[in-house]
Amino acid sequence: MTNSNLNTQINSISILGCGWLGKKLGLQLLKENFNVLGSTKDVKNFSPLETLGIKPFKIDLTKIPNKDYSEFFSTSHLIVSISPKGNTEKFVMAFQKLVDFLVLEKLTPKIILLSSIGIYDDEMEHCSEISSTKKNHLYQAEQLILNFQPNACIFRLAGLIGEGREPINFFRGKEISNSNWPVNLVNSADVISALQIAIQKNAQGIYNICASFHPFKGEFYNGLREKKLLHKLIETENKSHKGKTISSKKFETEFDFEFAKTI
Secondary structure, eight states, X not given: OOOTTTTSSOOEEEEESOSHHHHHHHHHHHHTTOEEEEEESOGGGHHHHHHHTOEEEEOOGGGOSOGGGTTGGGSSEEEEOOOOTTOHHHHHHHHXXXXXXXXXXXXXXXXXXXXXXXXXXXXXSXXXXXXXXXXXXXXXXXXXXXXXXXXXXXXXXXXXXXXXXXXXXXXXXXXXXXXXXXXXXXXXXXXXXXXXXXXXXXXXXXXXXXXXXXXXXXXXXXXXXXXXTOOOOOEEOOOSOOOOEEOOHHHHHHHTOOOOSOO
């Protein structure tokens, strides 16, 4: 994708939670001559960010309000890429504190939130952006962002794969449960391309971001293991329902987007 005009009116972009995906995105944005700011909770992670050319910030949303954070949140775009890591209550509170801080400091970066297809119930079978959702921590975080900024953009990401996150390792030494359910994955390269479009086109609203290839889990993961000459894992089916299949037709149609990477 050509992005020659992507940075015409945009100079700086902040990535809140500059981990595996954030660093890949930051590196691509730097190639487009953006100033990229990236946050981490540990100063030990500063060096890898600085090596890439990303300006590092130690940001702990539980410590908001903090005037030292103003520079980080004063960019034109704020890409939020944080995960609950088991503590869903703390996760939602972090989003509340983030919104409160932006209101307090009168900061209005265009927000792109990286959410998850985990917001959909496994029994939905076919999931589009208008499908009903769980009222879980992901839903609460999305609502906090949308209530603060109705024109925010939300990407509900499928399971992330790519260099450094090889799907063959997802079930290492384990059985494959729900082996008859469809796979919902997306390559990080496609996510980054979609994010570039969202910035360029000022995307608004909720979008599923998931590859259109949905083989059964058992077939997919054991197929990968066979190619590597590894023994197959035990497959356990779930007969009660078929599992969910995520559709990204909305994003594909609105922006003439094709997922370039296979899973």
